[in-house]
Amino acid sequence: MDGKRATLADVARVAGVSRATASRAINGMYGTSETMRDHVRAVAARLGFEPHTVARALATGKASAARRERIEVLIVDPDPAAMSAKPFYGRVLTGAMRALGDQDISLEVRRVAEAPAAPGTRDDDPPFGRLLINVSGPAGAAYARRSRTVALGRSAPGVTFVAPDNDSGGYQAAMHLVSTGRQRIGAVFGPPTPCALERRAGFLRVMAGAAQTVVAADGDFTRARAYAATVELLAREPRLDAVFAACDVTAMGVLQALREAGRRVPHDVAVVGFDGSTLAEAADLSSVYMPVEDEAASAIHHLLDPALPAPGRLPTTLTVRGSS
Missing domain, CATH: 1.10.260.40 (lambda repressor-like DNA-binding domains)
Structure with a gap:
């Protein structure tokens, strides 16, 4: 030297x-x-x-x-109230902390309204690893080049991800509504993220096979938009007798709109959500359960040891409750 x-x-x-x-x-x-x-x-x-x-x-x-290693949980969600209004994120952090155990690694949570095209100057000191949520395309690939990265849900090609079987969950929800005799079925789908699109695809596959037309509206995983979307659905199909909500928060907006319209659940309209969160339990809501804590823990384990097999898909299961 x-x-x-x-x-x-x-x-x-x-x-x-x-x-x-x-x-x-x-x-x-x-x-x-x-x-x-x-x-x-x-x-x-x-x-x-x-x-x-x-x-x-x-x-x-x-x-x-202050010099401990850290794992950054990067969340892209335009809803400023996302961290308090959506149980999903709390479940992610619970699973991540469970996986870290007593290791001397800190979690750093960052929510942004939109994913930057590439890491900024603050990335001159990249974390030990990153857990990406709702980060796809060039942004996901850019972050993966800077530090160990695992995404919750599909991100960019080549980026390791772990996700629930959303397609199967949407399929199960649709099969339940069709098999219980619902004829005029509506849906409030989610934003154009991979997870939401997979739920939509599984749901619509059943509807197509049953030769049923779905009255659908796009949502954004917020209660306010779900409420407005349900009002739209009732205006388009006053005899609506079932609604699939793409997440449990969405289902809360659906239930509010139905109640204000004088529609009884489940007698007049059956409602099925997606997440299996504490919201579903409290509201007696039928919902597709996804093991979010296990999903996050699996991602953290892979960040700590990339030699582990790629996490892949975790199973989803419909829990039927009083709303359907």
């Missing part, structure tokens, strides 16, 4: 890894395999690298807690 003391950056460059990976390998931290640790340590020994004692303390979490 031309008489200069070798640095961690030198070790990373020669070993062909990032500086963060080199640090984790030298310190024997999570996220590096035994083979990687042996390789990086051999390079460090060859270069005569000696870890600085203070730097080592920071890397192993024995110094300031």
Whole structure:
């Protein structure tokens, strides 16, 4: 090294890894395999690298807690009340924290109205890993290039994801409504995200097979829009006798509109939601349950150990309650 003391950056460059990976390998931290640790340590020994004692303390979490590794949960949702109004996000954080256990890793939650095309200048110090929610296309790919990344729901090609079987969930909801004799079925679908589109596809596949026309409106997973959409549906089909809501929050808006219109649930109109959240239990709402906590935990486990098999799809199950 031309008489200069070798640095961690030198070790990373020669070993062909990032500086963060080199640090984790030298310190024997999570996220590096035994083979990687042996390789990086051999390079460090060859270069005569000696870890600085203070730097080592920071890397192993024995110094300031502010220097802990972190996993960023990046949520794209235009609803400013999303974190309090949508149980889904709380369930994600519960599953993520469960997976982390007592490991010295912090969760950093960030909600933005729109996904930036690429990480900004703040990404000069990327987190250990990222959990992406509602981030697709170029943005998902850009983040994946900067740090370990797993998406909840399909993102960009090549980005590892874990998701519920939304298509099957939509299919189950539709089959339930058709099999219980509902004839004039409406739907308040979700925004154009992969998960919402999959639910729509499964639902409409049953409707097409049953030769039934669906009176549908687009929603955005908010109660306000679902309320307005249900008012529209009733104006278009006053004899509506069933509604599929693409999420439980949407179902709350549907139920409010039906109640104000004097329509009894389930006697006049059956309602089925999607999520299986505490909202569904409290409202006695039939809903497709998706294991959100398990989904998030699986994603975190994969962030910590990318050698694990890709998480893939988790099963969904319709729970029938008093609303249908």
